[in-house]
Amino acid sequence: MAEDLIEIRWHGRGGQGAKTAALLFGEAAIDTGMFIQAFPEYGPERTGAPIKSFNRLSKKPIRLHSGITNPNIVLVLDPTLLKTIDVLEGLEKGGILIVNTHKSPKEMREELSVEPGILVYTLDASKIAMETIGMNKPNTPMLGALARVTHILDFDKMLESIERKLKKKFRGKPEEIVSKNMEAIKTAHKMTKGEE
Amino acid sequence: MAINLKELSKQGDFLTSGHRACAGCGPAIALRQALLAAGKDTVVANATGCMEVVTTIFPYTAWKVPWIHSLFENAAATISGVEAAYKALKRKGKISKDINFIAFGGDGGTYDIGLQALSGTMERGHNILYICYDNEAYMNTGIQRSGATPYGAHTTTSPAGKKIPGKTQWRKDLTEIIAAHDIPYVAQATISEWRDYMGKVQKALSIKGPKFINVLAPCQLGWYYKSEDTIKIANLAFRTRFWPLYEVENGVHRITKEPKKAVPVEEWLKLQGRFRHLFKDENRKIIEKIQKRVDERWKRLKALEEAGL
Amino acid sequence: MAEKKRGWKELPIGAIIDEAGSSEKFKTGDWREGRKPVLNKDKCTNCLLCWIFCPDSAIIVSNNEMKGFKYDYCKGCGICANQCPIGAIEMVPEEE
Amino acid sequence: MKVVAKTANEAMAEAMRQINPDVVAAYPITPSTEIVQIFSRFVADGEVDTEFVPVESEHSAASACTGAAAAGARVMTATSSQGLALMNEVLFVTPALRLPIVICAINRTLSAPINIHCDHSDTMDQRDSGWMQFYVEDSQEAYDSVIQAVRITEEAFLPAIVSADAFILSHSLQRIEMLEDEEVQDFIGEHKTPYSVLDVDNPITVGPLDLQDYYFEHKRGEAEAMRKTPPIIKKVDREFGERFGREYGLIEEYRIKDANKAIVVMGSTAGTAKEVVDTLRQDGEKVGVVKVKAFRPWPREDINKSLEGLEYVAVMDRAEGMNGFGSPLFTEVRSSLYEIDKRPDIYGYVYGLGGRDVKPRDLKKVFDDLKKVESGKKIERVNYLGVRE
Structure with a gap:
């Protein structure tokens, strides 16, 4: 496979915006000149059910059209999923796990028995979302974390792109919803913790 | 909009000679009268059925207006596509003429297999007129029962046998089903009362939106009577009140032509071989049953009219 | 009556028929089963009921006048005679 | 743009x-x-x-x-x-x-x-x-x-x-x-x-x-x-x-010129197949892909020109033809090859039905099968890829 290919898996529940996060991240990557794929896993699930969505990013055109089984990065939008879903599935050495939780990365590593060689990051995205957006919408904060941890995208360019997309998405809604989301991303970018 | 035969005769026919319908064909009369009323600037979509078959055997066509047939159950959908194209092209200035859009279907293509497409077309509000030439069975395939076949009638799939005396279900009231779509104009007509029928065609075409006319068109082959009696039988259907002539304009029922004195339905039944078995002693009660139903339906229609509904 | 049948390269696109009313080339007059309508011009009032009821468009009308029948197409159904209110049309045996 | x-x-x-x-x-x-x-x-x-x-x-x-x-x-x-x-x-x-x-x-x-x-x-x-x-x-x-x-x-x-x-x-x-x-x-x-x-x-x-x-x-x-x-x-x-700078053809050949084995495939799987071919090529294997873009009209001449000279071909059908012997793409390709002299040995694969994921390793297995045939082993003429036995 192309060596510069980055594969990302998002875990969330229907309605939490895991699909939107993958789409926003993908579009932001395109704006920085990358090639991308962003696709949710489609099933009969409805609001509340565990869902996955995916990203592929590369500097070269992406021809792979298979599902993603060995992601480089896994993001968990909802800590309650950790009990029932094997979020580490297919994540190999060198991989990155980012979890929305108030716990520390160390606590997470122990709780999930993450093997050495996989980096663990945490942030309380729900809290950030509540404080900025006023709703438990952890998806935009998670984008901030992803940018902080991976440096795949230039953060400022990413912010610019997401702001543009959100303005379009929330057309007709109060303007502050966009600025609040942007604030959430920036806060999350600062607050994301890795292990010492 | 008085219909003047002398005036009409000057414009010539749009369904011309040389088609291969049976001698005395009621549906051919229904189509011909409708086109005379509609005039030259008319586009026709036709469902598969007798009329489609007999008028367009390649390389001959009896049609002098543009005509399209694609399948059995989709005449309504086809004409809605034609009408949509017309709207789009008119908006873009590619066509300027005012054109009538008419779909013809038999009772098979309309009451039964084509009902869904017809219902959709009516609901979507296309500016078209759908005319069902109702000959009360699938005549094209050899006289099989349809949803329009009357109670007691013999057909090849509701044969009058030793145990079962012909069709044992009432016909569905398609005119009322379409009226329930709340469209601007729905009417019932018969070919013998040509002035009433052609007037309804003209009235329908003057109204914007979806319109529906159910015209009774006897079939000498399937109803088993002599070919010269087509008009007589169409007329008796009206005079017995088996087939009331009325319209539903913007939801309001109005009887357009009323027989002065109702003729017993038996008079209509007895001319047709498809009801012959009803005249056996053991089946006479079926005729009474039919008469009762005709009286009830007429009462209902009168009540609707009187109530302004 | 038989037309030369065309080969596939000679046919119009999409199986359409581009000659309106071409069925007039197909004569159905020989379908009559031994009887044909005749008009008694003296009786006829030119009410044109025969014309409006003819399933085969086989009544000749010109200048508001009933002129007779297109025997090339009339199938001899007898509706015209049956419906003529004053009996001006009679179905008579076809001559050999 | x-x-x-x-x-x-x-x-x-x-x-x-x-x-x-x-x-x-x-x-x-x-x-x-x-x-x-x-x-x-x-x-x-x-x-x-x-x-x-x-x-x-x-x-x-x-x-x-x-x-x-x-x-x-x-x-x-x-x-x-x-x-x-x-x-x-x-x-x-x-x-x-x-x-x-x-x-x-x-x-x-x-x-x-x-x-x-x-x-x-x-x-x-x-x-x-x-x-x-x-x-x-x-x-x-x-x-x-x-x-x-x-x-x-x-x-x-x-x-x-x-x-x-x-x-x-x-x-x-x-x-x-x-x-x-x-x-x-x-x-x-x-x-x-x-x-x-x-x-x-x-x-x-x-x-x-x-x-x-x-x-x-x-x-x-x-x-x-x-x-x-x-x-x-x-x-x-x-x-x-x-x-506009993009052209597709009736079929697309990918690294076919010097290949001796190829996969014939339609749709999104063609992209995955190209990736697999690139990987195998790094190991020196002479493999390629023919992507069929136009299935109707059937591109008989292009297919024949492209497959003539190849030794082993696997045709991938994302449909089950229910004809008892291979699916539509397989039978079409096989029938076309009848008229060329140097015909490749051709095998059919039914794959990906009902959205079953097709991973690079699945397609690699197809090339492995062709390699087996090359080394003298026999495999089924029509195969199912990625179904549980």
């Missing part, structure tokens, strides 16, 4: 917007629903002049489209799976009437059991209906092909289905390059119609009854129209390439 992120559904809807057809009659069905939804929004916002007919079924969608095309309109629709199957009866009528219509079809499997995911059984079901069929590899090709198809259908006077894999493409956001609206309009040009039922001054009869004396001649003419499509498709494709 602008770079944007679009799923295949969005890309096809955008192409439809830029084409600005006169009539779109459509009924929603997963996974092509979005195309209809997005397009309705274009209609509602006045971004197109299209008369949108929200029909009550796909049968009526195809019927209304056929009626509209016969009235001289430029017509498009979108559907999938059961919707395409419900259109089946009408789909035989449209090409016989020689009407140019483009269907954006999202390839979803057919019931039963009911399943909304990808395979090609829905379009394969239409392979003898007389529609051209183009399978695409990604959103970009979906977008480009829809635009090309308008030109092709109006030069051939035959309709076309442009199909993209359900979810894998229909719902996967990808980077595409979109043309400017004017570029699209300029490329497709004025709509061409073979006739129009709206011409009341020159009335025609469309869809007459044909008997034993003419039906065969009419069908012969229709068949000839399909036979004449390959040069039309190539010409339009070449012109598209010259103007």
Whole structure:
């Protein structure tokens, strides 16, 4: 496979915006000149059910059209999923796990028995979302974390792109919803913790 | 909009000679009268059925207006596509003429297999007129029962046998089903009362939106009577009140032509071989049953009219 | 009556028929089963009921006048005679 | 030109917007629903002049489209799976009437059991209906092909289905390059119609009854129209390439020139196959891919030219032909090869039914199988890839 290919898996529940996060991240990557794929896993699930969505990013055109089984990065939008879903599935050495939780990365590593060689990051995205957006919408904060941890995208360019997309998405809604989301991303970018 | 035969005769026919319908064909009369009323600037979509078959055997066509047939159950959908194209092209200035859009279907293509497409077309509000030439069975395939076949009638799939005396279900009231779509104009007509029928065609075409006319068109082959009696039988259907002539304009029922004195339905039944078995002693009660139903339906229609509904 | 049948390269696109009313080339007059309508011009009032009821468009009308029948197409159904209110049309045996 | 992120559904809807057809009659069905939804929004916002007919079924969608095309309109629709199957009866009528219509079809499997995911059984079901069929590899090709198809259908006077894999493409956001609206309009040009039922001054009869004396001649003419499509498709494709830099051909050869083994495949799996070929090539294996873009017309000459000289070929069908011996793509390729002297040894693989994921390792296994054959081992002529025993 192309060596510069980055594969990302998002875990969330229907309605939490895991699909939107993958789409926003993908579009932001395109704006920085990358090639991308962003696709949710489609099933009969409805609001509340565990869902996955995916990203592929590369500097070269992406021809792979298979599902993603060995992601480089896994993001968990909802800590309650950790009990029932094997979020580490297919994540190999060198991989990155980012979890929305108030716990520390160390606590997470122990709780999930993450093997050495996989980096663990945490942030309380729900809290950030509540404080900025006023709703438990952890998806935009998670984008901030992803940018902080991976440096795949230039953060400022990413912010610019997401702001543009959100303005379009929330057309007709109060303007502050966009600025609040942007604030959430920036806060999350600062607050994301890795292990010492 | 008085219909003047002398005036009409000057414009010539749009369904011309040389088609291969049976001698005395009621549906051919229904189509011909409708086109005379509609005039030259008319586009026709036709469902598969007798009329489609007999008028367009390649390389001959009896049609002098543009005509399209694609399948059995989709005449309504086809004409809605034609009408949509017309709207789009008119908006873009590619066509300027005012054109009538008419779909013809038999009772098979309309009451039964084509009902869904017809219902959709009516609901979507296309500016078209759908005319069902109702000959009360699938005549094209050899006289099989349809949803329009009357109670007691013999057909090849509701044969009058030793145990079962012909069709044992009432016909569905398609005119009322379409009226329930709340469209601007729905009417019932018969070919013998040509002035009433052609007037309804003209009235329908003057109204914007979806319109529906159910015209009774006897079939000498399937109803088993002599070919010269087509008009007589169409007329008796009206005079017995088996087939009331009325319209539903913007939801309001109005009887357009009323027989002065109702003729017993038996008079209509007895001319047709498809009801012959009803005249056996053991089946006479079926005729009474039919008469009762005709009286009830007429009462209902009168009540609707009187109530302004 | 038989037309030369065309080969596939000679046919119009999409199986359409581009000659309106071409069925007039197909004569159905020989379908009559031994009887044909005749008009008694003296009786006829030119009410044109025969014309409006003819399933085969086989009544000749010109200048508001009933002129007779297109025997090339009339199938001899007898509706015209049956419906003529004053009996001006009679179905008579076809001559050999 | 602008770079944007679009799923295949969005890309096809955008192409439809830029084409600005006169009539779109459509009924929603997963996974092509979005195309209809997005397009309705274009209609509602006045971004197109299209008369949108929200029909009550796909049968009526195809019927209304056929009626509209016969009235001289430029017509498009979108559907999938059961919707395409419900259109089946009408789909035989449209090409016989020689009407140019483009269907954006999202390839979803057919019931039963009911399943909304990808395979090609829905379009394969239409392979003898007389529609051209183009399978695409990604959103970009979906977008480009829809635009090309308008030109092709109006030069051939035959309709076309442009199909993209359900979810894998229909719902996967990808980077595409979109043309400017004017570029699209300029490329497709004025709509061409073979006739129009709206011409009341020159009335025609469309869809007459044909008997034993003419039906065969009419069908012969229709068949000839399909036979004449390959040069039309190539010409339009070449012109598209010259103007916009992307060209696809009836088939695409990938590292075939010096190959001795190849996979023949359609749709999104072609991309995955190319990746696998690149990996195997690094190990020195002489492998390649032939992507079949046009399944109808069947590109017999191109296929033969491309496979002649190869030793081992695996043909991948994302459909089960239920004929007891291989599926449609396999039988078509195999039949074509009959007329060349140096024929490769050819095997059939049925894969990916009902959306079953196709991973690089699955396709590597196919090449491994061919290697086994090369080393003298025997394998089944027709195989199932990725199914549990």
